Amino acid sequence: MNKKMIGFFVLMSFLLTGCWDKEELNDVSIVTGIAVDPGEEKKYRMTVELVNSPEFGKQGSLGNTPVITYSLEGNSLSELSNKMNVGLARKLIYSHTRVVFINEEIAREGLFGFLDFLERSGHFRNDFNILITKGNPASDFTKITYPIQKSPSLKLHKQINTFLEEWGGDPRVRLTDFIAAIISKGKNPVAATVVLKGDVEKGKNVENNKSLDPEALILIDGIAIFKDDKMLGSIPLKETRDYLWTQKLKHTSLSIPCEEGKVEEQPYFDVRVSRSNTKINVSYKNNNPKLMVKITGETKIQGSECTNDLTKIDVFMEYEKKINELVKKDITTMIQNIQEEFSVDIFGFGEALYRQDPQKFKKQESKWDEVFSKAEVDVEVDLHLLRSGIKNKSFMTDLENLKE
Known part of the structure; x- marks a missing residue:
């Protein structure tokens, strides 16, 4: 009887094994935002926004930069997402990505080049916001600090949801919404546009986090109009609210x-x-x-x-x-x-x-x-x-x- 019981517990122990793909927190970096710009030597320049974990801890900020960014050029987002360790030590976790900033120039050329990867990849969830950047490189939008919400992408994610609920100036387009409109019978996609206001270089400084009147802010500007995957132009905030009616x-x-x-x-x-x-x-x-x-x-x-x-x-x-x-x-x-x-x-x-x-x-x-x-x-x-x-x-x- 004792042998049977021992054998039973031994067999049951196999069910208590951990996740096959678990990662130690000290070995990974959390990506909260991605920016895509035209590359100088390659097709794309991809920037990742990484959380500096100690600055978000319960024990309080240490006064260091809340996020870290790194940029790399390549010919596809698939290649770049796996190549970031050229300059970064830890494995990147993309499942917490909240915003993908896309340069207007790339949006006008077409997004088919990497939408398929974002949808197909098992590393991304499909509930992140797609934002088209105007006036500045998309990478700049991952570097503007903010006193209340330290991560630019987390700030934008919250800002979009709140703005839609309170005034209705943003369509809150997620990856699934955008792709659904592309393949839809009788509807073309839209995506929110954002701009930078203020001194961009000062906005990138960690001191911007401590200012009563931030030197730079990311503002929701309107929506971009698409024909299939190509951006045709944009409309301002007032007309965006009229569209959302x-x-x-x-x-x-x-x-x-x-x-x-x-x-x-x-x-x-x-x-x-x-x-x-x-x-x-x-x-x-x-x-x-x-x-x-x-x-x-x-x-x-x-x-x-x-x-x-x-x-x-x-x-x-x-x-x-x-x-x-x-x-x-x-x-x-x-x-x-x-x-x-x-x-x-x-x-x-x-x-x-x-x-x-x-x-x-x-x-x-x-x-x-x-x-x-x-x-x-x-x-x-x-x-x-x-x-x-x-x-x-x-x-x-x-x-x-x-x-x-």
Whole structure:
């Protein structure tokens, strides 16, 4: 019996072995960001951003640089990702990569060259953000320190998520989103663009971490428009928010003029969109396509410079009308600008048509972007103004009454 028990425990011990690919922490470096620029002698120049672990420890910072970067040139990202130990001692772990910065020049030439590697490789997760850099080498974006979040890539990852939730100025495009749009029937990809503001060289200094007013910051700038894997151009932040109305916008804030007139001379009232839902489809009349966008949601007033009395129902309804008219105008203008300037469907109207009528879409699939660029646009907005915050009447109304 004892021999049987001993044999049983010996056999069970084989199930307690460790992971076959485990690595000791002292033998690896964690990659949080990657930058890809054109190379001087080879096709690509790849920069990795590595966490300097002691600076992120619970015992507090030692005052050293929070991240370390290293650059190397090669003809493929696959080659470069395995060759970084030319200059680095530890094995690199890429599974914690949060951002891939891509130089605008490379984005315009096409991304097929390394998208396949990033998707196919077992070293990367597919939930990192793709960002297109403008104005500076992509490598610079991995070197700008920040007091609250020391790693540039971790800072951007958090910044993108927060910005989307609070204002809606970033599409939060992950690798899976980008590739899904490339292979989609009737939709082209987009990716956020970022720029550097301030003194870049001072921003790279560890002292930038300790400054009340950082010398340099990475700012979200808008989105890049793609045709398949090639970047065509970009649109600014305001139009990016208008684009996101057609996609996955949850919350945002609007400033609406109280009266008609010159914008710079107008008082405004401010609205918070607390919920929104968007449906897009394509209708046909006499074989002419119409792009349909229907937006519903709820809003509330957060502040007002207007002297109108919101306790009056007609004033309240007029405010709601102004909100809907502004959003409708902005979205319509944005879609028409995309049609005229880029002639590519980044919204997914083609996908919607494919779901509605696969046969009709298949007849136009090869020329869908051309069909999209010439189609009529019809935007319907129904945002309800639920309440005007804690107070109904602004003190501005009382001041106006005192003057009278």
